[in-house]
Amino acid sequence: MSSDNSVGAIHRPSLRRKAARFFGQFGVFFRGFLEEPKMVGSIIPSSRFTIAKMLAPVKWDECKVFVEYGPGVGTFCQPVLDRLPRDGMLIVIDTNPLYIDYLKKHFRDSRFHAVHGSAANVEDIVKAHGADHADYVLSGLPFSTLPDGVGPAIAEATYRIIRPGGAFLVYQFSAKARDYMARHFERIESGFEPLNVLPCQLFWGWKEPKG
Secondary structure, three states: OHHHHHHHHHHHHHHHHHHHHHHHHHHHHHHHHHHOHHHOOOOOOOOHHHHHHHHOOOOHHHOOEEEEEOOOOOOOHHHHHHHOOOOOEEEEEEOOHHHHHHHHHHOOOOOEEEEEOOHHHHHHHHHHOOOOOEEEEEEOOOOOOOOOOHHHHHHHHHHHHEEEEEEEEEEEOOOHHHHHHHOOOOEEEEEEEOOOOOOEEEEEEEOOOOO
16 A cells, blocks of 8 residues: 555656646747737647648658747647757747747757747848758748738748758648748648647648759
8 A cells, every 4th residue: 555655656746747847838838929929820839630740741861950930839849859860950930038938948959949030030040050051941920910021021031041852831720821932932732730729721832953
């Protein structure tokens, strides 16, 4: 009987820590939404189904620089780091310092770089980290609510920084992002994930190799 009690004592703190981490993460995410609602796509982080489907087309053995816009509390960060080569680099960009501070404290991986800034400046940010291109760029930014001119500027800068053969991965609740992507990306594939709050549309814009 004392053995059962000791086992319970071991597991209870672990469960409490996990619960505290979850609600702490959700609290930070929700606070960020309240501060900048036009820059956050949802008050609920993406589901594991959305993450898996969104990252499925990535050729990880050819990926050295992965960029994410609007990482929030890092829902995609660990899944990307788990797949990224040891010599790869994940750069996340967010305009909210609350999220950036949170991410810097929770991701100690040397491949991880959190930047407080605008996705429209992705070219300068990537080059500042010693790279001349990105292989893939992921975005959950709500293009339909971004300030005027910001969405098109982000799409254009993203196309320029992505290498031929790479892709712009976008998940949205509306199709607005596709309109901006279509001005630059030669091939756009579409998908849908119902097991998400809210159900979301998925887009993969491919930059075709020259010739």
